[in-house]
Amino acid sequence: MRWFWIDRFEEFVRGKHATAVKNVSLAEEHMHDHFPGVALMPNSLIVEGMAQAAGLLVAEAIDYNRRVVLAKVAGAEFHFDAVPGDTLKFRAEILDLKPAGSLTRVKTTVGDEVQGEAEIFFAHLEPGDGVPKLFEPEELLRWLDQMHIYDVGRDEAGQPLTRPDW
């Protein structure tokens, strides 16, 4: 299974907030395996989507120079199930950011309804001994391109984000 739980960003403002979307589809394997006969997107995978949306927002804000690792999920609440045909929107915002870690809040919506919310806390690990490499640069760049970060992304001054030259 490929571990991508957001499809692309629609809005991305460096160091502040971002909105990503995911189209929930009956073609996904977990729809058939998680609760046989009941096709829904498990909230545990929605948490992973929250972490991917917020994690990329954080990683970009620190120029990808540390490994951004999901450390804690606090106060996660879900109000209804996301089912095939739904478009899930992930609205992520950075609440606080320090060299060693960051606190973010992510809200998911389907249409106008809030589907879920959580605070996601990341640890920022210095590359080095005992810290595994999470991505090869070209692999990460391909993912960022697929996420449309450099199509929609803006910096603090409202200027387009510059694609890293890796």
Next chain:
Amino acid sequence: MPSRDEIFEKVRTALVDALGVDEDEVSPTATMVGDLGAESIDFLDIVFRLEKAFGIKIPRGELFPEDVLSSTEYVADGKLNAAGLAALKARMPFADLAKFEADPSVQNFANTLTVEDMVRYVQSKVGG
């Protein structure tokens, strides 16, 4: 200037949110690690929450001086030496280190910090 009880209430809320513990578990004498189950990543989370709750800035290493506890200058055979204890006391005037001093093994430090120490630390920052 907030009272000691007001500070305690906000510290308790921060710890309940960060550690997922019940309010009544957060007593002044509860230890952060042994009783409340805090892990290293939780301390950064707690720093974020205390900063927000009290509008203060907590420089890295001020509340939890991990650099002292991992320094080869201060630690020998897993124990903090006299210079290390002095450094720790200077850095943590808010903490009651009497029990730790009796057996200053680094691994014991985790069970030294209490909720009351957190309250005293915040008091020292807000002047309560």
